[in-house]
Amino acid sequence: MDFGPHAGFIWASYAIVATTLSLLVAWLVLDGRRLQRLLDELDATGVRRRSDRADPSQS
Amino acid sequence: MAMQQTFTQRLANPTHFMALSARLLPWLASAAGVLIAIGLYLALFVAPPDYQQGQTAKIMYVHVPSAWLAMFGYMVVAASSFGLLVFRHPLADVSAKAAAPIGAVFTSMCLLTGMLWGKPMWGAFWVWDPRLTSVLILFLLYLGLIALRSSIEDESLAGKLTAVLALVGIVIIPVIKFSVDWNSLHQPASITRIGSPAIHASLLWPLLVMTTGMSLLFGALHLKAMRNEVLRRRVKALRIVRADAGTALAQQSAG
Numbered sequence: 096m097d098f099g100p101h102a103g104f105i106w107a108s109y110a111i112v113a114t115t116l117s118l119l120v121a122w123l124v125l126d127g128r129r130l131q132r133l134l135d136e137l138d139a140t141g142v143r144r145r146s147d148r149a150d151p152s153q154s
Numbered sequence: 155m156a157m158q159q160t161f162t163q164r165l166a167n168p169t170h171f172m173a174l175s176a177r178l179l180p181w182l183a184s185a186a187g188v189l190i191a192i193g194l195y196l197a198l199f200v201a202p203p204d205y206q207q208g209q210t211a212k213i214m215y216v217h218v219p220s221a222w223l224a225m226f227g228y229m230v231v232a233a234s235s236f237g238l239l240v241f242r243h244p245l246a247d248v249s250a251k252a253a254a255p256i257g258a259v260f261t262s263m264c265l266l267t268g269m270l271w272g273k274p275m276w277g278a279f280w281v282w283d284p285r286l287t288s289v290l291i292l293f294l295l296y297l298g299l300i301a302l303r304s305s306i307e308d309e310s311l312a313g314k315l316t317a318v319l320a321l322v323g324i325v326i327i328p329v330i331k332f333s334v335d336w337n338s339l340h341q342p343a344s345i346t347r348i349g350s351p352a353i354h355a356s357l358l359w360p361l362l363v364m365t366t367g368m369s370l371l372f373g374a375l376h377l378k379a380m381r382n383e384v385l386r387r388r389v390k391a392l393r394i395v396r397a398d399a400g401t402a403l404a405q406q407s408a409g
Binding site for chain 1: 198199203208209210212213216217220256259262263266267270271273274371375378379381382385386388389391392393395396399
């Protein structure tokens with residue numbers, strides 16, 4: 096695969112996009128896991144939102 | 155109409171949204187992954203070099219989808235802001251907040267890949283050209299929205315003020331679109347123009363596949379960010395309930 100004299104610019108573009116999107120995906124996945132863990136911990140302590148307590152299906 | 159209202163009302167409930175998005179997200183992410191993989195293969199191994207720009211035109215396959223999604227992301231923020239201010243849809247603010255950082259990331263990718271394309275073609279990484287400058291303003295607008303929201307503690311007030319700024323800022327979208335007609339170095343639209351696209355099918359198809367794949371990825375990222383925001387608000391609500399219960403208990407023991 097010969098991209099000619101400007102190969103560095105082409106590869107740098109693809110590398111920037113791949114790295115940036117990978118970091119974005121990793122941030123969202125890790126943030127989601129952290130929040131779910133926090134929510135599970137709060138649930139385990141028995142704390143309930145008012146809306147949950149008002150919902151008969153939750154009781 | 156009645157069915158539409160029912161669906162909208164159902165979607166307005168964060169619990170229903172979480173259930174629906176949990177089912178949709180794996181399909182969306184998988185479709186995005188497959189299309190991007192096919193798009194990369196077509197772009198790097200199948201698409202011929204451009205007759206004027208040679209192999210450098212391969213940057214187009216990541217630059218153009220990033221540029222399109224930079225603008226689309228802002229339209230999502232603006233439409234969600236409209237939904238918050240006019241319809242008071244409970245998920246509209248969640249959507250606007252979730253879309254802003256993703257839009258900013260796509261705008262930064264558009265700017266960086268554009269600079270890397272500009273250097274070999276124009277001889278400079280940056281010129282104060284109408285198209286480049288207006289996209290830079292879009293990036294600064296995204297940063298402004300994120301900064302404004304994070305500077306206000308009251309979530310409801312932050313959402314409303316950010317929504318007003320987002321709606322005022324929508325003027326940047328037509329400016330970006332038409333800036334190529336204002337004595338710009340940047341080439342005019344090749345695909346979305348009246349008549350047929352000014353790009354050969356051998357270059358167009360890889361571009362369309364990459365654009366569709368990256369658009370689906372944007373959708374998956376937005377959905378995931380919205381789910382995270384719903385979780386964040388639930389955690390915050392539970393912490394407030396726990397703090398209130400702690401205060402009430404302390405008052406009882408003191409009394």
